[in-house]
Amino acid sequence: MNRPAQRSMCSPTVRCSLCGDDVSPDHWGAHRDVENFVLVEIRRLHPEWIERDGACRRCIRAYRLLGRARTTVRRAWRRASAAIAA
Ligand SMILES: [Zn+2]
Numbered sequence: 001m002n003r004p005a006q007r008s009m010c011s012p013t014v015r016c017s018l019c020g021d022d023v024s025p026d027h028w029g030a031h032r033d034v035e036n037f038v039l040v041e042i043r044r045l046h047p048e049w050i051e052r053d054g055a056c057r058r059c060i061r062a063y064r065l066l067g068r069a070r071t072t073v074r075r076a077w078r079r080a081s082a083a084i085a086a
Helices: 036-045 057-085
Strands: none
Touching: 036 057
16 A cells, blocks of 8 residues: 655654654654564554654654564563463
8 A cells, every 4th residue: 555654834844653753854764774563562552553654763663662672571571471380
């Protein structure tokens, strides 16, 4: 599907499809080099999102933190499960 990022008519900003904020084009496009687990985190909450929709830097950062937190929790859960089983 071809859904380019919406551009504002009166200012040089790009609307983030994830958070809805209008951001400078300088803060745009970070999703292009992003790790796969970040894309997975985005799609967890925005199943309709495709890379072409784009995302602002702040969202990329937030979803990266979310992915890392999920990994940390998963590891802690495994350790706790092993401790309980022992
Ligand atoms: Zn955003």
